[in-house]
Amino acid sequence: MTAEQTNTSTKRSDAAIDVQQLHKYFGDNEVLKGIDFHVANGEVVCVIGPSGSGKSTLLRCVNLLEIPTKGKIFVEGVEITDPDADVDKLRARIGIVFQQFNLFPHMTVLRNLTIAQEKVAGRKKAEAVEIARANLEKVGIAEKESAYPAHLSGGQMQRAAIARALSMQPDMMLFDEPTSALDPELVGDVLAVMKDLATEGMTMMVVTHEMGFAREVGDNLVFMDGGVIVEEGHPAEVLADPQHERTQAFLSKVL
Amino acid sequence: MASPRQRAARWRYVQYAVLVLAVAVVVLVADWDQLQRAFFNWEVVKDQFPRVLTVALKNTIIYTACGFSFGLVLGLFLALMRLSSVGPYRWISTAVIELFRGLPALVVFIALSVGFRLAFPDREIPFGNLGVVTLALGLVGGAYMAETIRAGIQAVPKGQMEAARSLGMTHSRAMISVVVPQAFRIILPPLTNELILLTKDSSLVYILGLSLSGYELTKFGREGMNSAANLTPIVVISLCYLLITVPLSIVVRRMESRAERAR
Numbered sequence: 001m002t003a004e005q006t007n008t009s010t011k012r013s014d015a016a017i018d019v020q021q022l023h024k025y026f027g028d029n030e031v032l033k034g035i036d037f038h039v040a041n042g043e044v045v046c047v048i049g050p051s052g053s054g055k056s057t058l059l060r061c062v063n064l065l066e067i068p069t070k071g072k073i074f075v076e077g078v079e080i081t082d083p084d085a086d087v088d089k090l091r092a093r094i095g096i097v098f099q100q101f102n103l104f105p106h107m108t109v110l111r112n113l114t115i116a117q118e119k120v121a122g123r124k125k126a127e128a129v130e131i132a133r134a135n136l137e138k139v140g141i142a143e144k145e146s147a148y149p150a151h152l153s154g155g156q157m158q159r160a161a162i163a164r165a166l167s168m169q170p171d172m173m174l175f176d177e178p179t180s181a182l183d184p185e186l187v188g189d190v191l192a193v194m195k196d197l198a199t200e201g202m203t204m205m206v207v208t209h210e211m212g213f214a215r216e217v218g219d220n221l222v223f224m225d226g227g228v229i230v231e232e233g234h235p236a237e238v239l240a241d242p243q244h245e246r247t248q249a250f251l252s253k254v255l
Numbered sequence: 256m257a258s259p260r261q262r263a264a265r266w267r268y269v270q271y272a273v274l275v276l277a278v279a280v281v282v283l284v285a286d287w288d289q290l291q292r293a294f295f296n297w298e299v300v301k302d303q304f305p306r307v308l309t310v311a312l313k314n315t316i317i318y319t320a321c322g323f324s325f326g327l328v329l330g331l332f333l334a335l336m337r338l339s340s341v342g343p344y345r346w347i348s349t350a351v352i353e354l355f356r357g358l359p360a361l362v363v364f365i366a367l368s369v370g371f372r373l374a375f376p377d378r379e380i381p382f383g384n385l386g387v388v389t390l391a392l393g394l395v396g397g398a399y400m401a402e403t404i405r406a407g408i409q410a411v412p413k414g415q416m417e418a419a420r421s422l423g424m425t426h427s428r429a430m431i432s433v434v435v436p437q438a439f440r441i442i443l444p445p446l447t448n449e450l451i452l453l454t455k456d457s458s459l460v461y462i463l464g465l466s467l468s469g470y471e472l473t474k475f476g477r478e479g480m481n482s483a484a485n486l487t488p489i490v491v492i493s494l495c496y497l498l499i500t501v502p503l504s505i506v507v508r509r510m511e512s513r514a515e516r517a518r
Contacts, residue, residue: 065417092423102418106436115432116422161418168422 015074016041016172016203017062022071024057031057033227035071039172039220044204046214046235049224050250055207058224059176062205063094076171092120095165099177101157103149109136109160110145113167121168128167135163139193155186159193172203179210211255215239223247292485299487303479307488310468311475312495318457318471319499321385322392323450329393330400335430337405348401355398360456364391368463384469388460396453403445407438447507451500472496 019037023030031054039045047055060066062073064080064087073081080090104112113132117123123131136142139159141152149157158178165173175194179187191213198204198217208214214221214235221235223242231244239255242248257265336348355363367387371380380386411434419429439446458473465474472492479488 063421065421088420088423088425091421094421096418096421098414098418100412100414102412102414104415104418104433104437106440116419116424119428119432120423164422 015039016043016076017205018074019058019062020072020074022058022061022073023069024054024061024066025069031227032061032068035227035229037222037229039203039205041203042201043219044198044202044206044217045220045222046218047205047207047222047224048209048211048214048250049230053224054227055224056176059096059174059205059207062174063091063096065096088120092116092168093171095162095168095170095173097158097161097165097173097175097178099180101149101154101161101181103157103161103164105149108146108148109141109152112149112160113164116164117167131169132163132167135166136160138166138196139163140189153186154182155189158182158190162190162193162197166197172205173197175204175206175208177207177209179208209254211239211251223250225250294486294490296483296485296487299479299483299485300491302483303488303491307472307475307479307491307495311470311472311492312498314469314471315454315457315495316499318385318388318392318460319450319454321389322396322457323453325389325393326396326400326449326453327446329397330404331435333397333401334404334408337401338408352398352401355394356402358395360391360395361459361462363395364388364459364462367391367394384460384463384465387463388457391459392453392456395456396449399452400446400449403442403449404438407442408434410441411437444507444511447503447510451503454496454499454503 015038017037017039019035022032022035022037024032033054035054035058037058047058049055057066061068062075068081071081072079075090075094078090079085080087103109104115107115110129110132113135114125114128117128117131118125121128133142133145136145139162141156141159141163144152144156144160149160152160158181162173162178178194179190182190187210191210194204194206194213195217206213206218218235220232221238222232223230223238223244223246225246231238231242231247238247239251242251333348333352336344337352339345339348358366364387367380367390371378371387380390382389415433415437416429419433420426424432457471460469460471461474461477465471470478472495476489476492479491480486
Protein backbone atom coordinates (compact mmCIF):
# COMPACT_ATOMS: atom_id res chain seq x y z
CA MET A 1 0.00 0.00 0.00
CA THR A 2 1.27 3.45 -0.80
CA ALA A 3 2.42 4.91 2.46
CA GLU A 4 2.18 8.53 1.39
CA GLN A 5 -1.60 8.29 1.30
CA THR A 6 -2.11 10.16 4.54
CA ASN A 7 -5.35 9.33 6.21
CA THR A 8 -7.69 12.25 6.25
CA SER A 9 -11.40 11.96 6.65
CA THR A 10 -12.06 14.37 3.83
CA LYS A 11 -14.10 12.81 1.08
CA ARG A 12 -12.82 12.50 -2.44
CA SER A 13 -15.53 14.02 -4.52
CA ASP A 14 -14.76 12.00 -7.65
CA ALA A 15 -14.94 8.70 -5.78
CA ALA A 16 -18.01 6.48 -6.00
CA ILE A 17 -16.52 4.37 -3.23
CA ASP A 18 -13.93 5.74 -0.84
CA VAL A 19 -12.70 3.43 1.92
CA GLN A 20 -10.37 4.92 4.52
CA GLN A 21 -8.29 2.97 7.03
CA LEU A 22 -10.82 0.17 7.25
CA HIS A 23 -10.35 -2.48 9.92
CA LYS A 24 -12.61 -5.48 10.39
CA TYR A 25 -12.36 -8.06 13.15
CA PHE A 26 -14.25 -11.35 13.37
CA GLY A 27 -13.79 -11.99 17.09
CA ASP A 28 -10.05 -11.73 17.66
CA ASN A 29 -9.28 -12.38 14.01
CA GLU A 30 -8.33 -9.21 12.14
CA VAL A 31 -9.53 -9.79 8.58
CA LEU A 32 -8.96 -6.28 7.22
CA LYS A 33 -5.90 -4.46 8.51
CA GLY A 34 -6.30 -0.83 7.52
CA ILE A 35 -7.54 -0.76 3.95
CA ASP A 36 -7.55 2.37 1.78
CA PHE A 37 -9.51 1.71 -1.36
CA HIS A 38 -11.15 3.86 -4.01
CA VAL A 39 -13.39 3.39 -6.97
CA ALA A 40 -13.96 6.43 -9.17
CA ASN A 41 -17.25 7.01 -10.95
CA GLY A 42 -17.50 4.92 -14.09
CA GLU A 43 -14.45 2.89 -13.13
CA VAL A 44 -14.18 -0.91 -13.00
CA VAL A 45 -11.97 -2.08 -10.17
CA CYS A 46 -11.16 -5.77 -9.88
CA VAL A 47 -9.99 -7.22 -6.59
CA ILE A 48 -7.99 -10.43 -6.65
CA GLY A 49 -6.16 -12.44 -4.03
CA PRO A 50 -6.00 -15.84 -2.36
CA SER A 51 -9.00 -17.07 -0.36
CA GLY A 52 -9.02 -15.63 3.13
CA SER A 53 -7.29 -12.47 1.95
CA GLY A 54 -10.29 -10.35 2.99
CA LYS A 55 -11.42 -9.32 -0.50
CA SER A 56 -15.02 -10.49 -0.07
CA THR A 57 -15.18 -8.94 3.39
CA LEU A 58 -14.05 -5.62 1.91
CA LEU A 59 -16.80 -5.82 -0.70
CA ARG A 60 -19.43 -6.73 1.89
CA CYS A 61 -18.34 -3.81 4.08
CA VAL A 62 -19.10 -1.36 1.27
CA ASN A 63 -22.72 -2.48 1.42
CA LEU A 64 -22.67 -2.82 5.24
CA LEU A 65 -23.48 -6.52 5.02
CA GLU A 66 -20.48 -6.60 7.34
CA ILE A 67 -20.16 -3.80 9.87
CA PRO A 68 -16.66 -2.30 9.84
CA THR A 69 -14.88 -2.37 13.19
CA LYS A 70 -12.89 0.80 12.51
CA GLY A 71 -12.42 3.23 9.65
CA LYS A 72 -14.66 5.17 7.33
CA ILE A 73 -16.46 4.36 4.11
CA PHE A 74 -17.94 7.02 1.82
CA VAL A 75 -20.31 6.13 -0.98
CA GLU A 76 -20.75 9.03 -3.38
CA GLY A 77 -19.53 11.36 -0.71
CA VAL A 78 -21.93 10.16 1.99
CA GLU A 79 -20.36 8.54 5.00
CA ILE A 80 -22.17 5.21 5.39
CA THR A 81 -20.21 4.24 8.49
CA ASP A 82 -21.96 7.13 10.23
CA PRO A 83 -24.41 5.49 12.67
CA ASP A 84 -27.15 7.87 11.48
CA ALA A 85 -26.79 6.91 7.81
CA ASP A 86 -29.91 5.47 6.17
CA VAL A 87 -28.56 2.04 5.35
CA ASP A 88 -31.63 0.82 3.46
CA LYS A 89 -31.68 3.84 1.18
CA LEU A 90 -27.98 3.41 0.55
CA ARG A 91 -28.27 -0.27 -0.26
CA ALA A 92 -30.98 0.36 -2.83
CA ARG A 93 -28.40 2.45 -4.74
CA ILE A 94 -25.73 -0.26 -4.67
CA GLY A 95 -26.44 -3.40 -6.63
CA ILE A 96 -24.74 -6.53 -5.35
CA VAL A 97 -24.32 -9.88 -7.05
CA PHE A 98 -23.41 -12.89 -4.94
CA GLN A 99 -21.42 -16.00 -5.66
CA GLN A 100 -24.46 -18.14 -4.78
CA PHE A 101 -26.92 -15.97 -6.79
CA ASN A 102 -29.38 -15.81 -3.87
CA LEU A 103 -32.42 -15.55 -6.09
CA PHE A 104 -35.69 -15.89 -4.18
CA PRO A 105 -36.69 -19.50 -4.97
CA HIS A 106 -40.40 -19.03 -4.15
CA MET A 107 -40.89 -16.33 -6.78
CA THR A 108 -40.77 -16.34 -10.56
CA VAL A 109 -37.82 -14.65 -12.21
CA LEU A 110 -39.99 -11.64 -13.04
CA ARG A 111 -41.21 -11.32 -9.46
CA ASN A 112 -37.61 -11.56 -8.24
CA LEU A 113 -36.96 -8.46 -10.32
CA THR A 114 -40.08 -6.50 -9.42
CA ILE A 115 -40.59 -7.06 -5.70
CA ALA A 116 -37.95 -4.64 -4.45
CA GLN A 117 -38.88 -2.12 -7.12
CA GLU A 118 -42.42 -2.10 -5.76
CA LYS A 119 -41.75 -2.48 -2.05
CA VAL A 120 -38.60 -0.37 -1.78
CA ALA A 121 -38.52 2.01 -4.72
CA GLY A 122 -42.30 2.43 -4.63
CA ARG A 123 -42.78 1.91 -8.34
CA LYS A 124 -46.14 0.95 -9.80
CA LYS A 125 -46.42 -2.64 -10.91
CA ALA A 126 -46.60 -1.85 -14.62
CA GLU A 127 -43.51 0.33 -14.44
CA ALA A 128 -41.60 -2.29 -12.42
CA VAL A 129 -42.49 -5.02 -14.90
CA GLU A 130 -41.38 -2.86 -17.80
CA ILE A 131 -38.00 -2.17 -16.19
CA ALA A 132 -37.62 -5.84 -15.23
CA ARG A 133 -38.35 -7.03 -18.76
CA ALA A 134 -35.86 -4.57 -20.22
CA ASN A 135 -33.19 -5.91 -17.87
CA LEU A 136 -34.00 -9.56 -18.60
CA GLU A 137 -33.70 -8.70 -22.27
CA LYS A 138 -30.36 -7.09 -21.59
CA VAL A 139 -28.90 -10.15 -19.86
CA GLY A 140 -30.36 -12.42 -22.52
CA ILE A 141 -32.99 -14.42 -20.61
CA ALA A 142 -36.17 -12.58 -21.57
CA GLU A 143 -37.91 -15.90 -22.27
CA LYS A 144 -37.38 -17.07 -18.67
CA GLU A 145 -39.47 -14.42 -16.94
CA SER A 146 -42.16 -16.81 -15.69
CA ALA A 147 -39.76 -19.63 -14.74
CA TYR A 148 -38.80 -20.33 -11.15
CA PRO A 149 -35.09 -20.10 -10.28
CA ALA A 150 -34.86 -23.87 -9.72
CA HIS A 151 -35.53 -24.38 -13.43
CA LEU A 152 -32.67 -22.19 -14.61
CA SER A 153 -29.06 -23.14 -15.23
CA GLY A 154 -26.40 -21.59 -13.01
CA GLY A 155 -25.46 -19.11 -15.70
CA GLN A 156 -29.08 -18.09 -16.21
CA MET A 157 -29.56 -17.74 -12.45
CA GLN A 158 -26.57 -15.45 -12.15
CA ARG A 159 -27.74 -13.37 -15.09
CA ALA A 160 -31.18 -13.13 -13.49
CA ALA A 161 -29.49 -12.00 -10.27
CA ILE A 162 -27.60 -9.31 -12.19
CA ALA A 163 -30.86 -8.21 -13.81
CA ARG A 164 -32.50 -8.09 -10.39
CA ALA A 165 -29.79 -5.79 -9.06
CA LEU A 166 -29.96 -3.64 -12.19
CA SER A 167 -33.72 -3.26 -11.87
CA MET A 168 -33.18 -1.09 -8.82
CA GLN A 169 -31.28 1.20 -11.19
CA PRO A 170 -28.27 1.39 -8.90
CA ASP A 171 -25.42 3.86 -9.20
CA MET A 172 -22.85 1.10 -8.88
CA MET A 173 -22.58 -2.68 -8.86
CA LEU A 174 -20.59 -4.92 -6.54
CA PHE A 175 -19.77 -8.44 -7.73
CA ASP A 176 -18.66 -10.99 -5.14
CA GLU A 177 -17.00 -13.82 -7.11
CA PRO A 178 -19.95 -13.92 -9.53
CA THR A 179 -18.64 -16.83 -11.60
CA SER A 180 -17.02 -19.00 -8.92
CA ALA A 181 -20.09 -21.23 -8.47
CA LEU A 182 -20.62 -21.77 -12.18
CA ASP A 183 -19.71 -24.64 -14.45
CA PRO A 184 -16.81 -23.53 -16.67
CA GLU A 185 -18.85 -23.47 -19.87
CA LEU A 186 -21.38 -21.06 -18.30
CA VAL A 187 -18.85 -18.51 -17.08
CA GLY A 188 -18.55 -16.78 -20.44
CA ASP A 189 -22.23 -15.71 -20.62
CA VAL A 190 -22.04 -14.03 -17.23
CA LEU A 191 -18.74 -12.30 -17.97
CA ALA A 192 -20.16 -11.04 -21.27
CA VAL A 193 -23.05 -9.40 -19.44
CA MET A 194 -20.64 -7.81 -16.98
CA LYS A 195 -18.46 -6.57 -19.81
CA ASP A 196 -21.48 -4.93 -21.46
CA LEU A 197 -22.25 -3.18 -18.20
CA ALA A 198 -18.69 -1.89 -17.96
CA THR A 199 -18.86 -0.63 -21.52
CA GLU A 200 -22.00 1.32 -20.65
CA GLY A 201 -20.00 3.08 -17.97
CA MET A 202 -21.35 1.36 -14.86
CA THR A 203 -19.19 1.82 -11.77
CA MET A 204 -18.15 -1.68 -10.74
CA MET A 205 -16.20 -3.39 -7.98
CA VAL A 206 -15.51 -6.98 -8.92
CA VAL A 207 -14.01 -9.58 -6.61
CA THR A 208 -12.96 -12.31 -8.99
CA HIS A 209 -10.58 -15.06 -9.99
CA GLU A 210 -11.10 -14.33 -13.69
CA MET A 211 -7.76 -12.77 -14.59
CA GLY A 212 -8.76 -12.51 -18.24
CA PHE A 213 -11.77 -10.38 -17.32
CA ALA A 214 -9.64 -8.23 -15.02
CA ARG A 215 -7.10 -7.60 -17.76
CA GLU A 216 -9.64 -6.91 -20.46
CA VAL A 217 -12.31 -4.94 -18.62
CA GLY A 218 -10.70 -3.61 -15.45
CA ASP A 219 -9.46 -0.03 -15.15
CA ASN A 220 -7.67 -0.84 -11.95
CA LEU A 221 -6.52 -4.07 -10.30
CA VAL A 222 -6.09 -4.55 -6.58
CA PHE A 223 -4.23 -7.51 -5.14
CA MET A 224 -5.05 -8.33 -1.53
CA ASP A 225 -3.35 -10.78 0.80
CA GLY A 226 -3.63 -11.26 4.55
CA GLY A 227 -6.04 -8.38 5.06
CA VAL A 228 -3.97 -5.70 3.34
CA ILE A 229 -3.73 -4.33 -0.18
CA VAL A 230 -0.36 -5.57 -1.35
CA GLU A 231 -0.27 -4.03 -4.79
CA GLU A 232 -2.51 -2.12 -7.15
CA GLY A 233 -2.25 -0.60 -10.56
CA HIS A 234 -3.27 -0.94 -14.16
CA PRO A 235 -4.38 -4.56 -14.69
CA ALA A 236 -2.18 -5.30 -17.68
CA GLU A 237 0.87 -4.00 -15.85
CA VAL A 238 0.20 -5.74 -12.55
CA LEU A 239 -0.57 -9.03 -14.25
CA ALA A 240 2.42 -8.88 -16.59
CA ASP A 241 4.95 -7.40 -14.23
CA PRO A 242 3.99 -7.74 -10.56
CA GLN A 243 6.31 -5.78 -8.28
CA HIS A 244 5.64 -7.50 -4.98
CA GLU A 245 6.81 -11.05 -4.36
CA ARG A 246 3.47 -12.10 -2.83
CA THR A 247 1.73 -10.91 -6.00
CA GLN A 248 4.27 -12.80 -8.08
CA ALA A 249 3.74 -15.97 -6.04
CA PHE A 250 -0.05 -15.73 -6.34
CA LEU A 251 -0.08 -14.97 -10.05
CA SER A 252 2.37 -17.75 -10.82
CA LYS A 253 -0.16 -20.16 -9.31
CA VAL A 254 -3.30 -18.89 -11.07
CA LEU A 255 -2.04 -17.81 -14.50
CA MET B 256 -25.22 -76.18 6.44
CA ALA B 257 -27.87 -74.05 4.78
CA SER B 258 -26.67 -71.11 2.74
CA PRO B 259 -27.45 -67.61 4.08
CA ARG B 260 -30.11 -67.24 1.41
CA GLN B 261 -31.82 -70.48 2.40
CA ARG B 262 -31.71 -69.44 6.01
CA ALA B 263 -33.28 -66.07 5.16
CA ALA B 264 -36.05 -67.82 3.21
CA ARG B 265 -36.71 -70.24 6.06
CA TRP B 266 -36.93 -67.38 8.53
CA ARG B 267 -39.45 -65.63 6.30
CA TYR B 268 -41.64 -68.80 6.28
CA VAL B 269 -41.58 -68.80 10.06
CA GLN B 270 -42.72 -65.17 10.13
CA TYR B 271 -45.62 -65.93 7.78
CA ALA B 272 -46.59 -68.97 9.84
CA VAL B 273 -46.76 -66.93 13.04
CA LEU B 274 -48.95 -64.34 11.34
CA VAL B 275 -51.36 -66.93 9.94
CA LEU B 276 -51.59 -68.63 13.33
CA ALA B 277 -52.30 -65.36 15.12
CA VAL B 278 -55.06 -64.40 12.70
CA ALA B 279 -56.57 -67.88 12.96
CA VAL B 280 -56.65 -67.72 16.75
CA VAL B 281 -58.35 -64.31 16.73
CA VAL B 282 -60.95 -65.41 14.19
CA LEU B 283 -61.76 -68.63 16.06
CA VAL B 284 -61.72 -67.26 19.62
CA ALA B 285 -63.64 -64.06 19.00
CA ASP B 286 -67.39 -64.09 19.47
CA TRP B 287 -68.33 -62.15 16.36
CA ASP B 288 -71.99 -61.65 17.20
CA GLN B 289 -71.12 -60.31 20.59
CA LEU B 290 -68.48 -58.03 19.12
CA GLN B 291 -70.85 -56.67 16.55
CA ARG B 292 -73.56 -56.02 19.15
CA ALA B 293 -71.09 -54.19 21.43
CA PHE B 294 -69.05 -52.26 18.90
CA PHE B 295 -71.08 -51.93 15.76
CA ASN B 296 -74.73 -52.14 16.60
CA TRP B 297 -76.47 -51.02 13.44
CA GLU B 298 -79.48 -49.53 15.26
CA VAL B 299 -77.21 -47.45 17.47
CA VAL B 300 -75.18 -46.37 14.48
CA LYS B 301 -78.32 -45.03 12.83
CA ASP B 302 -79.22 -43.12 15.99
CA GLN B 303 -75.94 -41.21 15.82
CA PHE B 304 -76.79 -39.66 12.49
CA PRO B 305 -77.10 -36.97 11.45
CA ARG B 306 -76.09 -35.16 14.63
CA VAL B 307 -72.67 -36.78 14.82
CA LEU B 308 -71.89 -34.93 11.61
CA THR B 309 -73.97 -31.76 11.88
CA VAL B 310 -73.06 -31.05 15.51
CA ALA B 311 -70.12 -33.11 16.76
CA LEU B 312 -67.88 -33.27 13.70
CA LYS B 313 -68.68 -29.67 12.87
CA ASN B 314 -67.75 -28.49 16.37
CA THR B 315 -64.52 -30.48 16.42
CA ILE B 316 -63.53 -28.86 13.14
CA ILE B 317 -64.50 -25.38 14.37
CA TYR B 318 -62.65 -25.73 17.68
CA THR B 319 -59.55 -27.10 15.95
CA ALA B 320 -59.57 -24.51 13.18
CA CYS B 321 -59.92 -21.63 15.65
CA GLY B 322 -57.24 -23.01 17.97
CA PHE B 323 -54.87 -23.76 15.11
CA SER B 324 -55.28 -20.36 13.49
CA PHE B 325 -54.65 -18.54 16.74
CA GLY B 326 -51.76 -20.90 17.51
CA LEU B 327 -50.18 -20.26 14.12
CA VAL B 328 -50.24 -16.49 14.59
CA LEU B 329 -49.03 -16.82 18.17
CA GLY B 330 -46.34 -19.29 17.12
CA LEU B 331 -45.08 -16.93 14.41
CA PHE B 332 -44.88 -14.06 16.89
CA LEU B 333 -43.14 -16.22 19.50
CA ALA B 334 -40.67 -17.45 16.87
CA LEU B 335 -39.86 -13.93 15.71
CA MET B 336 -39.51 -12.80 19.34
CA ARG B 337 -37.23 -15.74 19.97
CA LEU B 338 -34.96 -14.58 17.14
CA SER B 339 -35.15 -10.93 18.18
CA SER B 340 -32.03 -8.99 19.07
CA VAL B 341 -33.92 -7.49 22.02
CA GLY B 342 -33.15 -9.60 25.10
CA PRO B 343 -36.45 -9.28 26.98
CA TYR B 344 -38.42 -10.40 23.89
CA ARG B 345 -36.27 -13.54 23.72
CA TRP B 346 -36.74 -14.24 27.43
CA ILE B 347 -40.51 -13.73 27.38
CA SER B 348 -40.91 -15.91 24.33
CA THR B 349 -38.70 -18.66 25.76
CA ALA B 350 -40.68 -18.60 29.01
CA VAL B 351 -44.06 -18.78 27.23
CA ILE B 352 -42.88 -21.59 24.97
CA GLU B 353 -41.41 -23.65 27.82
CA LEU B 354 -44.49 -23.12 30.00
CA PHE B 355 -47.13 -24.14 27.50
CA ARG B 356 -45.10 -26.94 25.97
CA GLY B 357 -44.51 -28.36 29.42
CA LEU B 358 -48.10 -28.32 30.66
CA PRO B 359 -50.70 -30.92 29.73
CA ALA B 360 -53.35 -29.35 27.50
CA LEU B 361 -55.99 -30.30 30.07
CA VAL B 362 -54.25 -28.17 32.70
CA VAL B 363 -54.25 -25.22 30.32
CA PHE B 364 -57.99 -25.66 29.75
CA ILE B 365 -58.63 -25.72 33.51
CA ALA B 366 -56.35 -22.75 34.12
CA LEU B 367 -58.10 -20.71 31.47
CA SER B 368 -61.68 -21.53 32.41
CA VAL B 369 -61.65 -21.87 36.19
CA GLY B 370 -58.54 -19.79 36.75
CA PHE B 371 -59.76 -16.89 34.69
CA ARG B 372 -63.08 -16.82 36.50
CA LEU B 373 -61.30 -16.74 39.86
CA ALA B 374 -58.80 -14.11 38.80
CA PHE B 375 -61.25 -11.78 37.09
CA PRO B 376 -64.69 -12.44 38.58
CA ASP B 377 -66.22 -9.53 36.69
CA ARG B 378 -64.82 -10.35 33.29
CA GLU B 379 -65.41 -13.07 30.77
CA ILE B 380 -63.34 -14.54 27.98
CA PRO B 381 -65.11 -13.36 24.83
CA PHE B 382 -67.09 -15.83 22.71
CA GLY B 383 -67.66 -18.11 25.72
CA ASN B 384 -66.45 -21.66 25.33
CA LEU B 385 -65.23 -21.08 21.81
CA GLY B 386 -63.01 -18.30 23.11
CA VAL B 387 -61.57 -20.54 25.83
CA VAL B 388 -60.93 -23.39 23.37
CA THR B 389 -59.29 -21.04 20.91
CA LEU B 390 -57.04 -19.63 23.61
CA ALA B 391 -56.16 -22.97 25.19
CA LEU B 392 -55.51 -24.88 21.98
CA GLY B 393 -53.78 -21.84 20.53
CA LEU B 394 -51.44 -21.52 23.49
CA VAL B 395 -50.52 -25.19 23.51
CA GLY B 396 -50.24 -25.46 19.72
CA GLY B 397 -48.55 -22.08 19.40
CA ALA B 398 -45.84 -23.05 21.86
CA TYR B 399 -45.02 -26.13 19.80
CA MET B 400 -45.33 -24.38 16.46
CA ALA B 401 -43.09 -21.51 17.62
CA GLU B 402 -40.13 -23.87 17.83
CA THR B 403 -40.98 -25.41 14.46
CA ILE B 404 -41.33 -21.99 12.83
CA ARG B 405 -38.07 -20.79 14.42
CA ALA B 406 -36.26 -23.83 13.04
CA GLY B 407 -37.83 -23.16 9.63
CA ILE B 408 -36.73 -19.53 9.62
CA GLN B 409 -33.21 -20.56 10.57
CA ALA B 410 -33.20 -23.19 7.82
CA VAL B 411 -33.60 -20.49 5.16
CA PRO B 412 -30.08 -19.77 3.83
CA LYS B 413 -28.53 -16.57 5.18
CA GLY B 414 -27.92 -15.36 1.64
CA GLN B 415 -31.66 -14.84 1.19
CA MET B 416 -31.80 -12.20 3.90
CA GLU B 417 -28.60 -10.63 2.57
CA ALA B 418 -29.94 -10.47 -0.97
CA ALA B 419 -33.19 -8.91 0.24
CA ARG B 420 -31.37 -6.35 2.39
CA SER B 421 -28.96 -5.53 -0.41
CA LEU B 422 -31.96 -4.59 -2.57
CA GLY B 423 -32.85 -2.04 0.09
CA MET B 424 -35.55 -3.98 1.96
CA THR B 425 -35.82 -3.35 5.69
CA HIS B 426 -35.33 -6.30 8.01
CA SER B 427 -39.09 -6.69 8.55
CA ARG B 428 -39.92 -6.38 4.87
CA ALA B 429 -37.31 -9.04 4.07
CA MET B 430 -38.76 -11.31 6.76
CA ILE B 431 -42.32 -10.90 5.45
CA SER B 432 -41.60 -11.14 1.72
CA VAL B 433 -38.60 -13.44 1.54
CA VAL B 434 -37.71 -15.44 4.66
CA VAL B 435 -41.03 -16.40 6.29
CA PRO B 436 -42.69 -17.65 3.06
CA GLN B 437 -39.71 -19.96 2.47
CA ALA B 438 -39.70 -21.05 6.10
CA PHE B 439 -43.36 -22.07 5.86
CA ARG B 440 -42.67 -24.20 2.80
CA ILE B 441 -40.01 -26.03 4.76
CA ILE B 442 -42.19 -26.62 7.81
CA LEU B 443 -45.52 -27.39 6.15
CA PRO B 444 -45.31 -31.12 7.00
CA PRO B 445 -44.59 -30.64 10.74
CA LEU B 446 -47.26 -27.93 10.92
CA THR B 447 -49.82 -30.32 9.49
CA ASN B 448 -48.81 -32.86 12.11
CA GLU B 449 -49.48 -30.21 14.72
CA LEU B 450 -52.94 -29.71 13.23
CA ILE B 451 -53.59 -33.44 13.66
CA LEU B 452 -52.49 -33.28 17.30
CA LEU B 453 -54.74 -30.29 17.96
CA THR B 454 -57.70 -32.07 16.38
CA LYS B 455 -57.39 -34.68 19.09
CA ASP B 456 -56.66 -32.18 21.87
CA SER B 457 -59.90 -30.39 21.01
CA SER B 458 -61.67 -33.24 22.86
CA LEU B 459 -60.45 -31.70 26.13
CA VAL B 460 -63.06 -28.98 25.77
CA TYR B 461 -65.43 -31.31 27.72
CA ILE B 462 -63.85 -29.95 30.91
CA LEU B 463 -65.64 -26.64 30.30
CA GLY B 464 -69.09 -28.20 30.56
CA LEU B 465 -70.84 -27.97 27.24
CA SER B 466 -74.39 -27.42 26.14
CA LEU B 467 -75.75 -29.99 23.69
CA SER B 468 -75.10 -27.80 20.70
CA GLY B 469 -71.47 -27.41 21.77
CA TYR B 470 -70.67 -31.15 21.86
CA GLU B 471 -67.65 -32.13 19.89
CA LEU B 472 -66.89 -35.70 18.79
CA THR B 473 -65.53 -37.19 22.00
CA LYS B 474 -68.17 -35.70 24.27
CA PHE B 475 -70.86 -36.70 21.79
CA GLY B 476 -69.53 -40.25 21.71
CA ARG B 477 -69.38 -40.54 25.47
CA GLU B 478 -72.95 -39.32 25.89
CA GLY B 479 -74.08 -41.74 23.21
CA MET B 480 -72.23 -44.57 24.87
CA ASN B 481 -73.84 -43.87 28.23
CA SER B 482 -77.37 -43.69 26.90
CA ALA B 483 -77.04 -46.72 24.64
CA ALA B 484 -74.95 -48.74 27.12
CA ASN B 485 -72.96 -49.71 24.08
CA LEU B 486 -69.58 -48.82 22.60
CA THR B 487 -70.91 -48.26 19.08
CA PRO B 488 -71.07 -44.42 19.40
CA ILE B 489 -67.38 -44.38 20.29
CA VAL B 490 -66.62 -46.44 17.19
CA VAL B 491 -68.62 -43.99 15.09
CA ILE B 492 -66.85 -40.91 16.41
CA SER B 493 -63.50 -42.69 16.08
CA LEU B 494 -64.20 -43.11 12.40
CA CYS B 495 -65.07 -39.42 12.24
CA TYR B 496 -61.68 -38.52 13.72
CA LEU B 497 -59.97 -40.70 11.14
CA LEU B 498 -62.07 -38.93 8.50
CA ILE B 499 -60.20 -35.75 9.46
CA THR B 500 -56.74 -37.05 10.25
CA VAL B 501 -56.11 -39.67 7.55
CA PRO B 502 -56.60 -37.23 4.65
CA LEU B 503 -54.32 -34.78 6.46
CA SER B 504 -51.66 -37.49 6.79
CA ILE B 505 -51.95 -38.24 3.10
CA VAL B 506 -51.54 -34.54 2.29
CA VAL B 507 -48.41 -34.41 4.48
CA ARG B 508 -46.92 -37.43 2.75
CA ARG B 509 -47.63 -35.92 -0.66
CA MET B 510 -45.95 -32.68 0.38
CA GLU B 511 -42.95 -34.53 1.72
CA SER B 512 -42.43 -36.55 -1.43
CA ARG B 513 -42.87 -33.43 -3.54
CA ALA B 514 -40.28 -31.63 -1.44
CA GLU B 515 -38.03 -34.63 -1.93
CA ARG B 516 -38.36 -34.42 -5.70
CA ALA B 517 -37.76 -30.67 -5.78
CA ARG B 518 -34.39 -31.16 -4.14
